Amino acid sequence: GAVVSQHPSRVICKSGTSVKIECRSLDFQATTMFWYRQFPKQSLMLMATSNEGSKATYEQGVEKDKFLINHASLTLSTLTVTSAHPEDSSFYICSARGDQEYEQYFGPGTRLTVT
Amino acid sequence: GQNIDQPTEMTATEGAIVQINCTYQTSGFNGLFWYQQHAGEAPTFLSYNVLDGLEEKGRFSSFLSRSKGYSYLLLKELQMKDSASYLCAPLDSNYQLIWGAGTKLIIKP
Numbered sequence: 001g002a003v004v005s006q007h008p009s010r011v012i013c014k015s016g017t018s019v020k021i022e023c024r025s026l027d028f029q030a031t032t033m034f035w036y037r038q039f040p041k042q043s044l045m046l047m048a049t050s051n052e053g054s055k056a057t058y059e060q061g062v063e064k065d066k067f068l069i070n071h072a073s074l075t076l077s078t079l080t081v082t083s084a085h086p087e088d089s090s091f092y093i094c095s096a097r098g099d100q101e102y103e104q105y106f107g108p109g110t111r112l113t114v115t
Numbered sequence: 116g117q118n119i120d121q122p123t124e125m126t127a128t129e130g131a132i133v134q135i136n137c138t139y140q141t142s143g144f145n146g147l148f149w150y151q152q153h154a155g156e157a158p159t160f161l162s163y164n165v166l167d168g169l170e171e172k173g174r175f176s177s178f179l180s181r182s183k184g185y186s187y188l189l190l191k192e193l194q195m196k197d198s199a200s201y202l203c204a205p206l207d208s209n210y211q212l213i214w215g216a217g218t219k220l221i222i223k224p
Contacts (some may be wrong), residue, residue: 001222002148006210041216043202043214043215043216043217044158044202044214045214046142046211046212046214049211084128085191093158101149102146102163102206102210103163105158105160106157106158107154107157108157109155109156109157111155
């Protein structure tokens, strides 16, 4: 199956700093990438959908100026959490989908802890 | 609106069979996925149904009834490693996955 990587797997940062998370499709071209957030014992929450070369579409309630998404190539998307606060601590997961496909391939996730 | 309904938690015995039910309401429908998610990890793909009926894949089978908005995941010969959350996720008219909270399955020896 298709492989998606995420980096870093874990990150701890101080309140007020910014953190960048990378999501890469290793063996296919990801025309669409998705960013999710998951709090403990809760469902996956879609934050935004991005298509290569265009601006991301954010879900209602997600601040686009706080969660910057860049999908500059068919194999890489980045999520930058700006001015992080403790309430941003969560499990961030990306997924990728190829052209003409329905299945989303998930990265392993990034555990963000803001102190 | 869009809604997924699954039991919050189920318990089963090692070696037994368990069926996890899912009912859904979505804006349009383009198939339904089942994912497995272990604690602290990302979801992993189990199955995809787009037509009515049963899809069998090893110890796991998934069933879909589009007219009833109903699916189930059947796990046979349960193993301890099957302890995880199981997520039913239909694909809506925009090809977006709709996620519920999932079913936490606890396997006891």
